[in-house]
Amino acid sequence: MESSLIISWWAALCGLAIAIILILKKLNPVYSLLLGAIIGSILGGANLTQVIDILIKGSQSVMGTVLRVLAAGMLAGVMMESGAADTLARTIVNKLGDHLAIFALSLATMVITAVGVFIPVAVLIVAPIALEVGQRMKISKLALLVALSGGGKAGNLISPNPNTIAAAKGFNVELSQVMIADFIPAMFALAMTVIIANWIKAKGNRVQDNDLLNLNAESKDKKLPSLGSSLVTPVIAIVLLLLNPIGSIFHLSFLTAFNLDALYVLPFAAVVGALAMKQGNKLRDYAKAGVSRMTDVVLILIGAGAIGATITSSNLPAEIISLIKLSHVSGVLLAPLSGFLMAAASASTSTGVILATGSFSKAILGFGVSPLAAAAMVHTGGIMLDQLPHGNYFHVTANAMHMDLKERSRAIFYEFLVGSTAMIVATIMYGFLHL
Template identity: 80%
Template structure:
């Protein structure tokens, strides 16, 4: 691509706006992003050949992330299809008991999301348990949904999943670095979830007997693996991912030279877990399930790469820096704000983080923000309002909890408060205190 080519800032912004409008109009997100990139490039002064070069450059820039996302699919497939995630959820709820019902449900969703299960799937897994517990303890559906969704958001930012991978690789970081940095903000989100859901336990509709019919996660009709064998995959993945950071902290040269990337770690942990659960003969099925779930994410990554390249080829990052400096606004706030806005536009944490890192990383780093701080703030910003009705998460969770659209919409504000708690914690810690 012509290195001297600079697209006009307004054209790049127009391309991004067009892509977002098309997504909101329910056009396929991948086509929306690519079309936005093409229009933005052409409006900005690029010719047809230069526009194609921009698109190719953008798609090539995300290939490292694509490979790691595909690797994460293997882990997600094993955890979801083997029954391991169900086992973990039920173990947590049983251990904490009815007295701590809201905490147990939030923590269960947090843990199974944190070990690589997609947040909509995590809610689907825990929802039947939540309905059973909620009926017994007289908890409202609204309180239960906030507990599950809030716990899922907390787990989502410390999980080896596509949005964490995108946040890390968008700033050339190791996956484990972002997972560790997000841990304290995740705890703040969990605390906020428990407090908010507890205040809502008598608000909203009650659980009816009809809600308990045909529960999809009934332990009487399905055989689940043991707790010990279910823990093999997540524990092995976490241990292997943390070897390099531990080596750096304690100056153990052998560990620092290992460089065990998520690309290797996640499939290895998944296969080891499947063997431990004596389900080695199902590895092909687990792999197929994982790759099926990751296909949409990979395609969106490619689309987001094209619009990201359009923006970074323009003078928009420089204009943003100038505008923020003129307004005497702390430049560090661009990171969480971009995460919030892009995730809200796409109603997806993964897509939001991918868009924010690809489009605004250059401008954010231009304010002197460290890559780790930028990744953490964008990532936590991405979980604030990603639950809007134009995304699938809103509808999947509504169906899981047997709620109508009006009832489900009531939870959006409370879920946003949970996400905002994590974002504010991350922004204070890494943006202003520089921890």
């Protein structure tokens, strides 16, 4: 692309708005983003050759994230398909017992999301357990869903999932650094989840006998791996990812010399874990399942890279900085707000974080926000409204808990409170206290 080309800010904004409107109209998100990028570039004065250059530049900028997301697919495939995630969930709920039922369900969903399982899948795994516990303890389905969804949101902040990878690579920081930075906000989100779910446990419909009739019999009869072998994959992944940060903190050069990236760590942990569970012969199936789950994310990354390149090739970042300075509002707030708005528009944490980092990273860093602080704040902003009805998470979780759309919609506000808690804590910590 010619270095002299600067796209008009209003054209870049039009391109982004067109992409979001098309997503809301249920056009495939990838095509929506590509169309938005093309239209925005043309409106901004780019010729057809320059438009192609912008699209290629955008797709190249996300290739590092794409590779790491595909690597995460291997880990996700092993944890989901082997039954390891199911073992972790059932162990947590059984050990904590009925008197801590809501906390146990929230923690179980948090843990299995944190070890690399997608949040909708995590809810699907824990939902049958939640319905059984809910009927026994007379806890409403509304409270159960908030417990699972809130726990999943907390786990999503500290997981090697695509959203965390996108937040890290969007600001060129290590994945493990973002996971560590968002740990305290995640704990606050978990605490808020438990408080809210206990507060509303008598509100809404109770679990009925027919809700338990169609529980996944396969998961009950399926021979699950032992707890010890199920922990191998997540423990290896976490330990290896933390070697570099620990080395940096304690100035241990032999640890920092390893320079272990998620690209190597996640597939390695997945393979060792599968062998520990004596399921090495199923690795090909696990890999296939994991990659298939990542395909949509990878395609969205390419589309988001295109719209992101359109915006960064424009004077929009500079105009945003000027506008915020004129309004005397703290520029720090652009980080969580961009994550929040993009995730709400796409009803997806991953897509929201990808769009926010690709489109607004330049403007956010322009306010002097450190890359790690920016990644943490954008990421927490991305979990606030990813549960809106135009996304698949809303419908997957409604089906998992046997709720109609009206009943499922009642949980949106409570889930928003959980996400807001994490976002506020992260913004105070990294935006204003500069921890």
